[in-house]
Amino acid sequence: MDNFEEIEPVSQHEDEVDALWVSEDVRSYLYETAKWTKFLAIVGFVFAGMTAIGAFGAGAVLNTISAVQPNSPLMKIGAAGLTVMYLLFAVFIFYPSYLLYKFSAATNQAVLFADQPSLSVAMSKMKSYFKFWGILTIIIIAFYAFAIILVAIGGIAMASR
16 A cells, blocks of 8 residues: 555644544545446446447347337337437436546545545545435335335236126
């Protein structure tokens, strides 16, 4: 690990709130985390790009599917619908990757130059990253709950016939 200068806590006035002190161990953990998040962000950018490029091949995919299975449910969506769906999926891959990349860059800046504002930016990006996945998880859980309720209602309706 690189030699980092220890940052000593600054003396405080009575009206100041206790400052957070970042030890050498924490700095090394942040530095290593930044490397991994940069790697994951780049992989996410590649997958988002490949998904976006694949979105524009939706027409060709539907033509092939229609030749093999003319009654496929994908035919009802249409090429434009499939393209939009893939582009939305690419955005859902790109946005968290972007947040990870910004976290990585700001963390490197903070660790290498003992820059407190960069550490604040990094933590803000990490908060946004987890907030994004938390909201998406809530949406998916709500979707599953709704689907279970619909299946139960459908089952009850079928049983009462």
